[in-house]
Amino acid sequence: MPANVPDIVIGRLPVYLRALEHLLKGGHEITSSQELGEQLGYSAAQIRKDLSFFGEFGKQGTGYRISHLAQELRKILHVDREWPVVLVGVGALGHALVRYGGFKPKGFTIVSAFDSDASKVGQRVGALVVQDMDKLASEIARIGAQIAIIATPAATAQEVANTLAKAGIQAILNYAPISITVPKGVRVQYVDPALLMQRLTYYL
């Protein structure tokens, strides 16, 4: 993997991939940085520059073969495989996440769910049975999971993050509305719908 690709560029690759998959579904075979850019609100130059970190994907004047570029992006993003994901926190949000239809097509499957509330342990959620937090570390080791979702209240998110990091988790999707600190080598992405709303109100 190429060194020193800015994180902001990495953040755009899944957006490109989603647009390409959308074009494929619509029956398109070829696209251009121009066309992609218009769809996404980026400049064509930006898209070409972002992709150039990883090689040459199109021929001058003929554009990109969509299925090829999509497959290359999947390889770059390491989503050309299935990732098992561990969920911590099985409240209303956790339930929604287990049932969420958007993970599977992108290569993510929630394979275990944990909660510290003894009354929830043993309950079924979709195809899963909620497990006790005591089992978290051994389950992560057994599965070989590297990705976890925190869907706990804000007050316990940091403690959960500590446990996850200690158990070998390297990537955390955090839904708790609080900043968490993790050891070097562990990455956190925040899901913050209020931030997306603030982007909308600008236009109101």
Next chain:
Amino acid sequence: MPANVPDIVIGRLPVYLRALEHLLKGGHEITSSQELGEQLGYSAAQIRKDLSFFGEFGKQGTGYRISHLAQELRKILHVDREWPVVLVGVGALGHALVRYGGFKPKGFTIVSAFDSDASKVGQRVGALVVQDMDKLASEIARIGAQIAIIATPAATAQEVANTLAKAGIQAILNYAPISITVPKGVRVQYVDPALLMQRLTYYL
């Protein structure tokens, strides 16, 4: 509001605002584009350029007064007020959204919740009572709501978006894992956690 600010710039302003609020909570009073940039992974030049669309917020060499810059960003983003928000779809996700603690501090309050499932209508969710979809348009008019959240299954999201747009909603936060088409003048933000996950797997 200044014309032709790229949407991508608007998208970064809430991120700056969050970082500033975080610094304020930590007791800081002054910051710089350098410091903000280091925290967020943007260049100082990028931050200065983004802010320059809206005026002069810092003095050369002395940095930004955090509380002032935060307040200006709130004005620019129109989040220096309370926004009533309408929720459509009261499944597990809808429940989680009503209980979500991250909206209120940013100026958003879910004031009405709707579902097409007759068995859910009349149920309490937090402080709300689920209403029938029949009431959606009149409720939106009564409240004067401009913002809605779609938390329905993918199959009904487009129909809901049509109804919302017709009722005068101008900003939609869409949780359904599907692209929706809206009339000109209506904006959609997608909440796509799988996209954020793909950004994490790059580093695994």
